[in-house]
Amino acid sequence: xxxxxxxxxxxxxxxxxxxxxxxxxxxxxxxxxxxxxxxxxxxxxxxxxxxxxxxxxxxxxxxxxxxxxxxxxxxxxxxxxxxxxxxx
Amino acid sequence: xxxxxxxxxxxxxxxxxxxxxxxxxxxxxxxxxxxxxxxxxxxxxxxxxxxxxxxxxxxxxxxxxxxxxxxxxxxxxxxxxxxxxxxxxxxxxxxxxxxxxxxxxxxxxxxxxxxxxxxxxxxxxxxxxxxxxxxxxxxxxxxxxxxxxxxxxxxxxxxxxxxxxxxxxxxxxxxxxxxxxxxxxxxxxxxxxxxxxxxxxxxxxxxxxxxxxxxxxxxxxxxxxxxxxxxxxxxxxxxxxxxxxxxxxxxxxxxxxxxxxxxxxxxxxxxxxxxxxxxxxxxxxxxxxxxxxxxxxxxxxxxxxxxxxxxxxxxxxxxxxxxxxxxxxxxxxxxxxxxxxxxxxxxxxxxxxxxxxxxxxxxxxxxxxxxxxxxxxxxxxxxxxxxxxxxxxxxxxxxxxxxxxxxxxxxxxxxxxxxxxxxxxxxxxxxxxxxxxxxxxxxxxxxxxxxxxxxxxxxxxxxxxxxxxxxxxxxxxxxxxxxxxxxxxxxxxxxxxxxxxxxxxxxxxxxxxxxxxxxxxxxxxxxxxxxxxxxxxxxxxxxxxxxxxxxxxxxxxxxxxxxxxxxxxxxxxxxxxxxxxxxx
Numbered sequence: 001x002x003x004x005x006x007x008x009x010x011x012x013x014x015x016x017x018x019x020x021x022x023x024x025x026x027x028x029x030x031x032x033x034x035x036x037x038x039x040x041x042x043x044x045x046x047x048x049x050x051x052x053x054x055x056x057x058x059x060x061x062x063x064x065x066x067x068x069x070x071x072x073x074x075x076x077x078x079x080x081x082x083x084x085x086x087x088x
Numbered sequence: 089x090x091x092x093x094x095x096x097x098x099x100x101x102x103x104x105x106x107x108x109x110x111x112x113x114x115x116x117x118x119x120x121x122x123x124x125x126x127x128x129x130x131x132x133x134x135x136x137x138x139x140x141x142x143x144x145x146x147x148x149x150x151x152x153x154x155x156x157x158x159x160x161x162x163x164x165x166x167x168x169x170x171x172x173x174x175x176x177x178x179x180x181x182x183x184x185x186x187x188x189x190x191x192x193x194x195x196x197x198x199x200x201x202x203x204x205x206x207x208x209x210x211x212x213x214x215x216x217x218x219x220x221x222x223x224x225x226x227x228x229x230x231x232x233x234x235x236x237x238x239x240x241x242x243x244x245x246x247x248x249x250x251x252x253x254x255x256x257x258x259x260x261x262x263x264x265x266x267x268x269x270x271x272x273x274x275x276x277x278x279x280x281x282x283x284x285x286x287x288x289x290x291x292x293x294x295x296x297x298x299x300x301x302x303x304x305x306x307x308x309x310x311x312x313x314x315x316x317x318x319x320x321x322x323x324x325x326x327x328x329x330x331x332x333x334x335x336x337x338x339x340x341x342x343x344x345x346x347x348x349x350x351x352x353x354x355x356x357x358x359x360x361x362x363x364x365x366x367x368x369x370x371x372x373x374x375x376x377x378x379x380x381x382x383x384x385x386x387x388x389x390x391x392x393x394x395x396x397x398x399x400x401x402x403x404x405x406x407x408x409x410x411x412x413x414x415x416x417x418x419x420x421x422x423x424x425x426x427x428x429x430x431x432x433x434x435x436x437x438x439x440x441x442x443x444x445x446x447x448x449x450x451x452x453x454x455x456x457x458x459x460x461x462x463x464x465x466x467x468x469x470x471x472x473x474x475x476x477x478x479x480x481x482x483x484x485x486x487x488x489x490x491x492x493x494x495x496x497x498x499x500x501x502x503x504x505x506x507x508x509x510x511x512x513x514x515x516x517x518x519x520x521x522x523x524x525x526x527x528x529x530x531x532x533x534x535x536x537x538x539x540x541x542x543x544x545x546x547x548x549x550x551x552x553x554x555x556x557x558x559x560x561x562x563x564x565x566x567x568x569x570x571x572x573x574x575x576x577x578x579x580x581x582x583x584x585x586x587x588x589x590x591x592x593x594x595x596x597x598x599x600x601x602x603x604x605x606x607x608x609x610x611x612x613x614x615x616x617x618x619x620x621x622x623x624x625x626x627x628x629x630x631x632x633x634x635x636x637x638x639x640x641x642x643x644x645x646x647x648x649x650x651x652x653x654x655x656x657x658x659x660x661x662x663x664x665x666x667x668x669x670x671x672x
Contacts, residue, residue: 015219016172027180040211046181051172051223052208054215 001066002074010084013056018085023047025076031067033077044077096325099300101275103320106345106621107295108338109273110314110331113307113324114251116262121235125199133194137187140197143237148177150233172223173230176205198235205231216407218372218395252315254307273315275303275322290378297322318621344668348624352383356616356627358609360634365615366627367422369595370394373411376418379620383627386422388543388617389482389595390415392429392466402429405465412473423478425543425595425617426470427522428463430484431455447551452485457494467502474514481517482543487525489534495519496538522595524548529577532584542585543615546596550574568651569598575646575654579611591615602669603658605629610642625669632666 010018026033026045033044037059042049044063055061061081065074128136151174159167176182182204189200205227212224250270255262257278274289274296289296295317307313307324314326314334318341323330356366367386368379371394379387395403395411403411415424432451443449456463470481483495499519506513521528521535524545528535536542550569551558558567568574578594585592593615598604600618605626608616616626633641641661645654662669 016168016175020175023179043181047175047179048182048205048208048227051176051227052211054212054217054220 001064002070004063004065004074004078005060006063006078006081007060008055008057008081011057013059014050014053016051019047019050021085022077022080023050025080026073029065029067029069029073029076031065031070031073033073034064034066036062036064096323096327096330097306099275099303099306099322099324101297101300101303101320101322103317103619103621104298105274105289105294105296105317106341107273107293107317108315108334108341109252109295109317110326110334111272111312112249112251113254113275113309113311113313115304115307115309116253116255116258117304121198121232121239123198123202123235124196126196128190128194128196130194133191136190136197139238140183140186140190140201140234143197143234144177144183146237147230147233148174150237151177151230169226173226173233176227176230177234198238201231201234201238205234216404217410252313254303254313256304273317274298275300275307275313275315277301277303320619340668344625347668348628351624351627351631352381354383354627354631356383356385356630358630358633358635358638360636362609362635364609364613364630365591365593366623366630367425367593367615367617368620368623369617370415370620373414373418375620376415379623382620382623384422384620384623386478387415387419387424388593388615390424390426392426393431396429396431402462405469408466408469409472412470412479416473416476416479420476420478423480425480425482425520425593427482427484428453428456428466428470447548447557453483453491453495454485456483457491457498460498463495463498464502464505467499468506471502471506471513471517472511474517475512477514477517479514479517480520480541482520482522482541484522484545485525485548486521486523486535487527489531489538492521492535492538523581524552524596526552526577529553529581532581533587536585536588536590539590541591541593541615542581543593543595543617544578544581546574546578546594546598549577549596550598553577569601569604570645570654570658571651572646572648572654575607575611575642578608578613579642579646582612586612593617600626602626602629603655603662606633606638606661606665607642607645607658609633609635610638610640611646629662629666629669 008014012018014022023045034041035044035050035053037053037055040053042053044050063074063077067073151170155167155170155174158170186197186200186204189195190197209224209227209231212220212227250272252273252275253271254275257276258274271294273294276298277300278298295315297315297317297320300322303322311324312326314323314331316334326334356364365385366383367388368382368384369389370376370379370387371391376387395408412426430452432446432449432455467481470479473479481499483492486492496519503513518540520541520543521539522543522545523529523532523535526549529549532542546569550567553574554566554568554571556563556566558564582592591614594608594613595617599608599616600622602625606629609630618626645657648654648657
């Protein structure tokens with residue numbers, strides 16, 4: 001299991017579009033993916049869960065990956081956050 | 089309705105989408121599907137899972153159809169509302185959880201759909217911001233759709249003939265589906281100008297009035313109703329006279345609107361170059377966009393109570409700050425006047441406080457001064473939102489100079505607190521008084537001296553001045569904004585403000601009444617703030633009359649002795665000047 005902490009950079013936060021991209025990316029991997037924010041943990045492969053987080057720009061999330069391809073999953077997901085979901 | 093058939097009833101709400109509709113009402117009640125928890129026998133579990141899958145697939149098909157329809161009718165931006173709902177239907181984790189629970193708990197599909205999706209809905213409703221509350225409605229919509237499909241119920245959305253749809257509230261999908269039928273207009277109990285239904289109605293160009301509170305209780309399917317999406321009211325059982333007037337108004341407005349195109353970008357300036365601040369009255373930050381599109385140069389009245397409605401409680405300081413900041417940013421570089429919480433009276437009351445005579449009771453500044461923590465919290469939130477120096481604060485229901493001084497003392501206190509915490513704010517934030525109590529009108533000189541601006545709230549001022557409750561049909565005819573007594577009071581307030589070099593504005597309904605524009609200009613009013621729908625029309629009038637002419641009209645009206653005389657005179661003036669302007 002690996003954990004990463006990230007801060008949301010893109011302006012609109014994890015609203016519908018970025019949430020969908022995140023879920024799609026995570027789904028490509030076998031590893032389980034959970035997100036914790038303010039003590040609430042949700043399944044990062046579930047769009048309704050990610051929407052519920054109401055994660056805005058500047059909020060900090062704890063990402064947890066668990067599974068055979070956890071390294072690759074973590075890299076792909078973290079890259080997504082770092083690129084600001086390619087929001088321009 | 090146990091009222092006589094020939095009595096017309098007027099319900100007042102919020103003008104959400106312009107236009108006039110006359111026709112039979114269709115009361116649309118979308119009851120939440122009933123969900124029972126049932127045990128499912130072991131051999132039927134697989135069939136139960138299949139029921140769920142079929143229902144989800146069918147729901148997706150329905151939503152895709154609605155989305156396609158919305159796209160074609162409204163453009164892809166509006167259709168996105170449905171995209172999120174479709175994504176939820178495709179949420180494999182969510183669906184697998186529900187399926188697993190069906191098998192593990194031997195429970196029926198719909199009860200678990202309600203359980204699992206309801207969980208997220210509650211979480212979203214508990215979140216502090218408006219955006220999440222809207223998402224909660226989307227989630228609820230999807231949940232009901234799946235449950236309905238499991239139960240194999242069809243939602244009746246096919247109406248017979250043309251009708252005015254009356255409902256408690258409309259979900260986006262309802263607005264779109266219903267608009268496939270010949271809908272004349274929408275009237276809803278809840279919602280503000282920002283609700284989805286209001287926004288979609290505007291895109292669909294269907295007249296709508298929202299926030300009518302009792303529409304579904306007062307109106308029955310088949311009742312003839314007239315809906316005025318400009319004035320924000322609905323008339324039940326309209327008389328022939330009302331109908332004629334409204335039909336004419338519709339016709340004139342239709343012709344007139346064609347001539348208003350392009351006006352939004354022009355300044356509100358008289359031909360002899362007197363520049364007027366023409367702003368909009370709003371309740372939530374989502375409305376700023378519409379106000380801008382209508383040509384508003386700022387917000388002259390932001391009713392902070394808007395945030396309480398829907399929550400039933402005061403928002404906390406952080407929620408307030410976020411909302412105020414969003415408004416201030418959206419309005420920048422124009423100014424926005426925030427009116428401190430005005431609860432009590434006929435307004436919303438999160439404290440559950442009831443009194444025999446609320447209009448003469450605990451309301452507005454009286455509540456705020458009795459609840460220092462609430463007041464200070466709001467002032468801090470407003471100050472924190474003022475860093476771009478376009479925020480102004482206004483106190484409602486000021487009746488004495490003492491109240492203003494004490495309120496200002498709280499502003500000083502809030503500033504000092506922020507200073508010690510090193511939080512930036514606008515040191516010279518303008519603080520103004522809403523003049524809506526006769527005593528405040530009489531004290532306008534002192535109030536102007538002790539504040540940065542005055543804004544006249546005519547709705548209450550006229551009621552208090554004439555001692556008439558305009559919702560009381562027995563005396564409503566005495567509610568006369570054009571009575572010389574009212575006009576002279578307005579003049580007195582404006583003059584007092586100007587003696588102290590303070591701008592005087594108006595944010596009551598009168599500011600949006602075309603008949604009042606010229607005399608108000610003539611009396612020297614600096615700032616008009618009104619419902620966004622009326623902005624182009626009022627601007628057109630301002631741009632058509634010189635300050636000199638307006639002054640003459642005002643002087644003449646001020647010298648008259650009855651409201652009828654004033655109205656007739658002003659109607660004549662306006663007709664002569666702008667023959668195509670639509671009047672009541």
